[in-house]
Amino acid sequence: MGMSAIRPKPDLLDSDYREALAAYVAYGGEALLARGYELGRKALADGRSIPELVGVHSRALRTLASDDRGPREPGLLIDSAETFLAETLSPFEMTHRGYRDSLIAWRHINEMLEQEVRRIAHALHDDSGQLLVSVHLQLAALAREIPAAAPKIQECQQVLDQAEQQLRHLSHELRPMVLDDLGWLAAIEFLAAAVSGRTRIPVDVRSSITQRLPAPVETALYRVVQEALTNAARHSKASRIGIEIDQELDSLRCLISDDGVGFEVESCVRRGGLGLRGMRERLGALGGTLHIVSAPGQGAQIRFNLPLGR
Structure with a gap:
């Protein structure tokens, strides 16, 4: 039939x-x-x-x-x-x-958040630093007045030194002053050196462009690289991490790659893990796009584009 x-x-x-x-x-x-x-x-x-x-x-x-x-x-x-x-x-x-x-509203929110983060970071670095210096001076004067208490006062000064280091580190994590003073490339190189120093994973930064970019682009570029680099350092078990940045016409292109354990992209995207949602939203507010390539045992590549004319 x-x-x-x-x-x-x-x-x-x-x-x-x-x-x-x-x-x-x-x-x-x-x-x-x-x-x-x-x-x-x-x-x-x-x-x-x-x-x-x-x-x-x-x-x-x-x-x-x-x-x-x-x-x-x-x-x-x-x-x-x-x-x-x-x-x-x-x-x-x-x-x-x-x-x-x-997108316009989200971009405005991001800019307001960055301004507030910058204010808090500077307050931690400058105002808290001045207070700690004042406490150090008071303790030094107290040690001269009461020599018998000098050992205990020295212990207090050591704790204050640790607190000062923690505040300086927190200030940098919130908003590195080098980003405002020297620009995105110096900030990313400083970030890469810090991550490499903590994890002993070599982080290679290569860029074909060095000029300053519009402030919103610099901030988005730094934040997305910071998130991707932190994820790679924490989860990838990589022996090497690379950051490549170049320009194609009116767009900035960035690739963060590692030779680590990799992950299932679809399941990670569904869960919103590894800060992917935040990266997409930050890039999307400026008209950028994010693309992720990874698989278990095959490392990971995070690519994104950012228009420079916005």
Whole structure:
């Protein structure tokens, strides 16, 4: 017994769109035009793309143009179809506008957070440092007045020295002054040297560009590299980590790679682990993109692009 060919299930969007377009072309009116908006909103909710909708529109238009019952005047068909398509695509335009506004708001939030972090970091470094110096002077005077207490006072001074080192380290982690004073490249090189010193993992930094960048780009670049480098140092068990930065047209490209144990990218992305969500959001606020390549036993590569013109 012969087997009949399996035909693909017809796309309901095609038929619904064709019927709605034909009705609008024939009768016009806001009520029938609103049907285009509803079709567009449903297509957006179903994950359809603009090219898909344009394809649906093109097929419907060809069908109407070849139908003897359609309008005799081609100009009327084209004008009406253009209006209907614009209405169908309007939910996509509004979504894009909302996304753009969200990016602007997120960029503003990031800038405000960085300003507050900078203020706290400077307060820790400068104000706390001055207070500790004052305490050191008071303890030194007390040791001269009460020689018998000198050993205990010396122990207190050693604890103060440790506190000062911790505050200096915390200040640098929050916002390294070298980023503001000398720029992104010096800050990343300083960060790489610090991570390498703590972990004994060689970290190689290579860059084909050295000039200062717009402040938001420098901050985003440093923060994403900081997160990726920290993750590699903590989890990768790598013997070497590399950071490569270059420029392609109006975009900055960065690659952070290691030869460590690797990880399952999809499961990590689903969990939002390794700070990936924060990196994507920080880059996305400036129009950047993040791409991760890794597998168990094959190391990891984190690539991202940042537009320089923003």
